[in-house]
Amino acid sequence: MKLFSIVGARPEFVQAVSLSAALADRHEDVLVHTGQHYDYLMSQQFFDELPLPKPSLNLEVGPGSRAAQLAMMIERLEPAIEATRPDAVLVRGDTTSTLAGALTARQMGVPLIHVEAGERSYDRSMPEEMSRVVTDHLADLHFCASRTAVRRLEAEGISRSVHFVGDVMLDVLLDFRERAVARARVPAQLGLAAKSYALVTVHRAANTDVPERLESIAAALNAAPEPIVFPVHPRTRAAMKALGIEWRPHVKLIDPVGYVDMLALTSQARLVATDSGGLQREAYNLGVPCLTLREETEWVETVEAGWNRLVGADAGRILAAWRDWVPPTDHPPIFGDGRAAHRIVELIEARFGVLTAGQVSA
Numbered sequence: 094m095k096l097f098s099i100v101g102a103r104p105e106f107v108q109a110v111s112l113s114a115a116l117a118d119r120h121e122d123v124l125v126h127t128g129q130h131y132d133y134l135m136s137q138q139f140f141d142e143l144p145l146p147k148p149s150l151n152l153e154v155g156p157g158s159r160a161a162q163l164a165m166m167i168e169r170l171e172p173a174i175e176a177t178r179p180d181a182v183l184v185r186g187d188t189t190s191t192l193a194g195a196l197t198a199r200q201m202g203v204p205l206i207h208v209e210a211g212e213r214s215y216d217r218s219m220p221e222e223m224s225r226v227v228t229d230h231l232a233d234l235h236f237c238a239s240r241t242a243v244r245r246l247e248a249e250g251i252s253r254s255v256h257f258v259g260d261v262m263l264d265v266l267l268d269f270r271e272r273a274v275a276r277a278r279v280p281a282q283l284g285l286a287a288k289s290y291a292l293v294t295v296h297r298a299a300n301t302d303v304p305e306r307l308e309s310i311a312a313a314l315n316a317a318p319e320p321i322v323f324p325v326h327p328r329t330r331a332a333m334k335a336l337g338i339e340w341r342p343h344v345k346l347i348d349p350v351g352y353v354d355m356l357a358l359t360s361q362a363r364l365v366a367t368d369s370g371g372l373q374r375e376a377y378n379l380g381v382p383c384l385t386l387r388e389e390t391e392w393v394e395t396v397e398a399g400w401n402r403l404v405g406a407d408a409g410r411i412l413a414a415w416r417d418w419v420p421p422t423d424h425p426p427i428f429g430d431g432r433a434a435h436r437i438v439e440l441i442e443a444r445f446g447v448l449t450a451g452q453v454s455a
Contacts, residue, residue: 097179101129101190111264166193210235211242259429277357296326
């Protein structure tokens with residue numbers, strides 16, 4: 094069968110690694126890059142360092158508001174899907190590219206598959222939440238990274254098409270962890286030993302576009318009791334420059350890094366502080382305590398397990414948890430066993446009645 098697989102942002106590139114490999118063994122996977130992330134550090138770097146196939150098509154949407162990007166993606170996806178004539182469209186996660194793919198597939202009557210379905214923050218002010226909810230209610234097949242996601246979909250009346258498969262990101266992490274640590278360069282370049290620093294990322298508009306929140310987070314980082322490695326998202330760098338934020342020497346700002354370096358930085362950190370959903374998940378899978386710089390999370394399982402604490406953007410809350418919080422010793426495998434991609438392929442085949450080697454039609 095032929096799948097039209099859409100990617101456009103950093104987490105989608107990583108998710109595609111194991112799933113594209115699993116699909117390529119048995120099916121045609123047409124990888125389409127929307128161009129949502131478009132500069133080298135946010136996009137091409139991932140294709141250069143990971144075993145990702147070169148996209149069959151790049152829509153080259155580029156910069157713009159979310160609404161402008163969404164409209165341009167839909168305009169360019171429609172003829173691409175028409176020309177490809179796929180059996181299904183596959184989208185991932187909760188980005189603008191996810192929503193564009195979902196809306197276009199449904200309008201064209203093409204079956205829709207959603208990987209990482211059922212995640213909810215229950216904060217409708219987040220663009221990502223709109224993407225999640227709309228995509229799930231349009232999809233024909235839902236693959237969930239956790240059992241909590243399955244229960245959320247059931248509560249919304251979606252159950253017959255839902256499957257717990259585990260986290261595709263865990264598949265990739267297990268494949269790359271050893272080589273990431275072996276080739277880790279950034280900590281050594283910064284003179285930092287393993288477990289001697291914290292890793293911080295801030296990129297969500299709720300933090301970067303609200304001066305009071307960004308300034309409060311910066312105050313907490315400047316007062317933190319250990320070295321900090323802070324790969325800075327372009328949006329965040331522009332916002333910090335506009336506010337004139339200055340940093341103490343222990344806060345080490347660096348450019349965004351690729352997947353392998355980020356995996357190495359995360360695995361060797363003593364603590365992660367982030368507003369990223371993907372990094373919360375990666376920290377949990379690596380057994381690294383995480384402070385989430387938000388009031389809510391779509392990955393509530395990590396909070397319930399005691400390895401993630403919601404601290405918002407309040408400097409006092411951030412520093413109190415930074416200094417005093419210790420996670421439990423128990424660390425349950427809430428995101429599966431690292432074979433999500435293979436389960437997804439098997440379930441797609443079952444859903445569409447695809448015959449594979451060794452099978453005979455009834």
